[in-house]
Amino acid sequence: MATSHPELELAAVKAMPLVLVLPPRLSALPDPVDLTDLADEAWILPTQISGFPGLLELAEQLWRSAGARPASIRSVSTLQTAVPLIAAGMGISLMPRSITDIAGTRVEVRNSLQPVAPLHAVMVWSRQLPPSPVLELFLGVAQRTYTGEL
Numbered sequence: 001m002a003t004s005h006p007e008l009e010l011a012a013v014k015a016m017p018l019v020l021v022l023p024p025r026l027s028a029l030p031d032p033v034d035l036t037d038l039a040d041e042a043w044i045l046p047t048q049i050s051g052f053p054g055l056l057e058l059a060e061q062l063w064r065s066a067g068a069r070p071a072s073i074r075s076v077s078t079l080q081t082a083v084p085l086i087a088a089g090m091g092i093s094l095m096p097r098s099i100t101d102i103a104g105t106r107v108e109v110r111n112s113l114q115p116v117a118p119l120h121a122v123m124v125w126s127r128q129l130p131p132s133p134v135l136e137l138f139l140g141v142a143q144r145t146y147t148g149e150l
Helices: 055-066 079-087 097-103 133-145
Strands: 008-016 018-022 042-046 072-076 093-096 108-110 119-126
Touching: 008 133, 018 079, 018 097, 042 055, 042 079, 042 093, 055 093, 072 079, 079 093, 079 097, 093 097, 097 108, 119 133
Parallel strands: 042 072
Antiparallel strands: 008 119, 018 093, 018 108
């Protein structure tokens, strides 16, 4: 990502483990669930932003590892938009585990039998503007807190 946007500076904030988010009708599936059991399901994922890898790229990796491609992929603007669609039975998704704070019991959450790389939350700012003292302090705290790799 940094190479496609050299004008931007990045700092990792947090690694977010990903889970499968399913409609209530799939509540009988085991945990973890094999992606091949979800081959006929439509996937609901946020729209890809050029040059900024995200959930779609991680989902692509997951599908390759399972040797399965979804029946269809629907795009939404945000993960929060996807939750009611999933609850209504219109598809499934790959989301950070923290989405359960928003979704509550309206959806089912399962781990994937296939390994899933985490999504990384990052801070992004312009390289052309010197960071303010507040930003420098915040970056220091964030970098001491985050111990993962991008």
